[in-house]
Amino acid sequence: MKYVTRRAIGLLLCGICAFVLVSMIRLWSSGRSPWEFFTGRKANRPEIYTLADKAPLELGDVEILSRLNDEYAKLTQAVVPAVVSIDTAGIKEEELTDLWGRSLTRRRMTQGQGSGVVVSQEGHVITNAHVISGQTQIQVTMSDGKSYAAQLIGQDEMLDIAVIKIKANVPFQPLKLGDSSQVKVGQIVFAVGNPFGLGETVTQGIISAKERSITDQQRDLFQTDAAINPGNSGGPLVNLQGEVIGINVAIFSPDKENPGFQGVGFSIPSNDVREALRQILEKGRPVHGYLGVQLWPLEARVRRALSYDGNGCAVMDVVENSPAQQAGIQPRDVVISYNGQAIQSPDQLISMVQRTRIGDTAKVRLWRGGKEIDLSVAVTENTSMESSEQNVAQNGKGGSILLSEYGMQVRSFSGIERMRGFRGVLVTEVSSQGTASTVFRENDIIVAVNQTEIQNADDFYSGFAKTIAKSPTQVTLIRDSEVFTIRAPSLRGK
DSSP, X not given: OHHHHHHHHHHHHHHHHHHHHHHHHHHHHXXXXXXXXXXXXXXXXXXXXXXXXXXXXXGGGGXXXXXXXXXXXXXXXXXXXXXXXXXXXEEEEEEEEOTTSOEEEEEEEEEXXXXXXXXXXXXXXXXXXXXXXXOSEEEEEOTTSOEEEEEEEEEETTTTEEEEEEOOSSOOOOOOBOOGGGOOTTOEEEEEEOGGGOOOEEEEEEEEEEEEOSSSSXXXXXXXOSOOOTTOXXXXXXXXXXXXXEEEEEEOOSOSSSOOOOSOEEEEEHHHHHHHHHHHXXXXXXXXXXXXXXXXXXXXXXXXXXXXXXXXXXXXXEOTTSHHHHHTOOTTOEEEEXXXXXXOSHHHHHHHHHTSOTTOEEEEEEEETTEEEEEEEEOEEOOXXXXXXXXXXXXXXXXXXXXXXXXXXXXXXXXXXXXXXXXXXXXXXXXXXXXXXXXXXXXXXXXXXXXXXXXXHHHHIIIIIHHHTTSOEEEEEEETTEEEEEEEOOGGGO
């Protein structure tokens, strides 16, 4: 019995030794230590590694790309010091109504961000008018981190250009305004700005198209695929020489709540910017060209009355002693082209006239009684508050007077607002004594009248103002992000 026991114990010990030996061999081959096996914790020992010590290619193998890389960096270093980040602050007043129906005014702080580019050694900066509009404090930050206060010199809201000046007695490094007429579709460009408040950011792309229009006033813009995001507004679009060929103004984004880059951005050509800059610095305000005509779109009834079926816009009236009258333009003429460019609508012609340099002679082709006539018109400055180049079908003068009697005023949305998805008209003023106060509030957005969509103030004048004089009118509006349909009482119901 003792022999059997000793034999069993011996076999057991041999099995244990064999198990331990095999386990050790397996641990050793797997790279694990006995410490890891018995404790379950990884041993603190260095990993074996070998890093690459040679690039896959030599710079000589990609010589052209290497030179291009260096040149991109050189261009960036030359341009960025002249680009500034703009921070603005202001106070906005809001009309509120308390529980007892009393009107209250609340003032709240507003803040904004944008970009700009230094264009003079004295510190003049070009940016967008919508960046600084309504703001009382302007601060610019240079690429080196230094910040300065700035003051508004002047702005051209039609072109969406503003000129501010940095309050500092130091010389600045400006960028040259290039010749935008030499820009070609497909050429390489760089957009520099302050997207999302991140600071100077450089993106590269090409000119995707020219002569793009996003509003009736903002025409002939450059389209680019260089990344432009909120905060880039007012920043420069530069060419390979570092010249400013455009000022970034807008982007197209289907997401109106959170707009972002979609590969489509727009820039104001530098030649338009240079002219606006010159006018603002020399005269303190933008100067727009003037002919002295009242225009009407070629609707079906107008075509029938004139027996004309081509493109252009009709002249309904000519201001006495105006450049148009002196040149021989007459009522019932149809303007076919202006300086060689075909005319499609009154708004297009108005924009072209307003952007013509004062004193220049414009070539105008007319259709009159079945014949085409070429005239030369000397463009002068419009000294009145309102341009006489008006689209009679859209000037809404009578409608505006009627609305004033009704106790409210509205405005169309700007091009930038329309790019962000706003449609209709904005109620800017409601008189507490007028009929409008019973249903309308300031900042209401009116989108339809009698179930007909409203695109701008002219649509509203021709729809609402005509019907409100004699009968209640159905109005669809947006208030505090909610859509309402109301029945506005007529003037006769006062």
